[in-house]
Amino acid sequence: MLRLSSILLLAAGSIMAAWIFAPRPTGAPYADAQETQVAQRAEFAQDRNLPKALNVSPAAFDADRAMKYLKEVCDIGPRMSGSEGMKKQQALMQKHFEALGGKVEYQRFKANQKSVKQPIEMANMIVSYWPERTRRVIFCCHYDTRPLADQEEDPRKWREPFVSANDGGSGVAFLMEMAHHIKDLNINVGVDFVFFDGEEYILEPGTDKYFFGSEYFAAAYKNGRQKHKYLGAILLDMIAGKGARFPRDPNSVLLAGPLVDSVWKVAAEFKCNSFVHRDGTIVVDDDHVPLNRGGIPAIDIIDFSYKHWHKLSDTPDNCAPEPMAEVAKVLTVWVQRVK
Ligand SMILES: [Zn+2]
Numbered sequence: 215m216l217r218l219s220s221i222l223l224l225a226a227g228s229i230m231a232a233w234i235f236a237p238r239p240t241g242a243p244y245a246d247a248q249e250t251q252v253a254q255r256a257e258f259a260q261d262r263n264l265p266k267a268l269n270v271s272p273a274a275f276d277a278d279r280a281m282k283y284l285k286e287v288c289d290i291g292p293r294m295s296g297s298e299g300m301k302k303q304q305a306l307m308q309k310h311f312e313a314l315g316g317k318v319e320y321q322r323f324k325a326n327q328k329s330v331k332q333p334i335e336m337a338n339m340i341v342s343y344w345p346e347r348t349r350r351v352i353f354c355c356h357y358d359t360r361p362l363a364d365q366e367e368d369p370r371k372w373r374e375p376f377v378s379a380n381d382g383g384s385g386v387a388f389l390m391e392m393a394h395h396i397k398d399l400n401i402n403v404g405v406d407f408v409f410f411d412g413e414e415y416i417l418e419p420g421t422d423k424y425f426f427g428s429e430y431f432a433a434a435y436k437n438g439r440q441k442h443k444y445l446g447a448i449l450l451d452m453i454a455g456k457g458a459r460f461p462r463d464p465n466s467v468l469l470a471g472p473l474v475d476s477v478w479k480v481a482a483e484f485k486c487n488s489f490v491h492r493d494g495t496i497v498v499d500d501d502h503v504p505l506n507r508g509g510i511p512a513i514d515i516i517d518f519s520y521k522h523w524h525k526l527s528d529t530p531d532n533c534a535p536e537p538m539a540e541v542a543k544v545l546t547v548w549v550q551r552v553k
Contacts, residue, residue: 271547272543272546273396273398273542273546275395275539275542277391277535280387280535281534283386284530284533287383287387290303291375292376292377293357293359294359294361295336295358296334296335299359303357310390311390315397316343318340318341320339321340321430321431325426327415327417327422329422336358336415336430338408338409338410338431339409340409341389341393341408342405342406343404343405344405347403351444352446352512353406353545354385354447354449354450355409355451356410356411356428357385358382358427359376359381360376360416360524361373361415362416362524363525365523366524371526379454379532380532381451382414383530383533384451384452384453384454384455384533385450386409388450388454388538388541388542389409391538393407399549400550410431413427413500413501427501431508432507444510446470446510446511446552447511447513448513448548449500449515450516450541453515456532456534459517460490460515461492462474462490462491462492463516464497465499465500465502469503469506469512469513481544484543486544488541498518517537
């Protein structure tokens with residue numbers, strides 16, 4: 215995932231970033247954000263009809279097997295956009311999801327990064343279940359890893375290979391395990407697992423652009439003539455850190471509040487204590503922001519207390535099955551209640 219707070223970006227002098235990152239900026243851009251919020255709040259509230267449905271049970275998600283997938287993905291090594299590692303990961307994932315009955319498609323595009331002369335070939339991967347259903351939800355994450363471990367204090371270490379286990383790996387591993395269960399759940403809508411490329415293909419921090427994949431996906435949806443409608447999207451980022459905590463991301467609350475409420479409500483009901491019932495102090499810019507701009511109410515489940523973020527120590531050793539088990543419990547109940 216990307217960066218921290220409004221303060222850094224305001225210091226960088228980015229006016230555009232100011233309204234995205236700051237929780238309560240003033241001025242016209244914020245008015246836009248408010249309008250978006252109102253429209254999307256109404257939309258998700260209208261679409262969702264979450265009955266009590268106490269008979270809904272969570273999936274028998276095997277978090278230890280998810281950890282094995284996490285190690286398997288990290289064994290490939292770094293998985294940057296356009297790299298051999300990314301190709302290997304795509305092959306591994308495609309085989310996995312197809313074997314478990316998912317329909318796999320790639321959304322291919324070229325990205326122009328500021329610090330790179332040639333366009334970079336990127337691809338979002340979309341794994342669909344019940345592709346014929348027109349009312350759909352998204353579980354998503356980014357599956358590229360960052361070229362630089364630039365939270366390391368010593369810049370000489372920045373270019374050492376790092377596997378980004380939690381930041382990029384955990385969402386992939388989680389959804390690989392989820393693929394064993396999704397078809398057996400009592401779900402009324404179609405489900406797409408979407409893996410975004412180019413979330414953090416950053417070679418020059420402070421200059422380069424984030425979120426190529428989610429921006430492309432959102433624009434294609436907004437401008438497309440597809441029959442389906444996305445009711446909501448849940449983004450998973452850094453969900454496997456040991457002792458993970460998931461406060462409500464303020465950007466998610468701002469842009470898709472009712473969706474946040476519906477997810478955290480299930481967490482309370484099932485006593486999933488890694489979900490914290492207050493807003494986080496860090497306003498997160500991540501792939502959910504472009505999705506909201508594209509008309510898809512989208513929220514981010516993210517642990518920003520993870521100490522190994524963008525460090526070489528973001529390895530499977532610093533991840534654990536328990537947070538993924540809780541996220542799975544919440545999401546598999548939540549998704550069965552969406553009408
Ligand atoms: Zn990151």
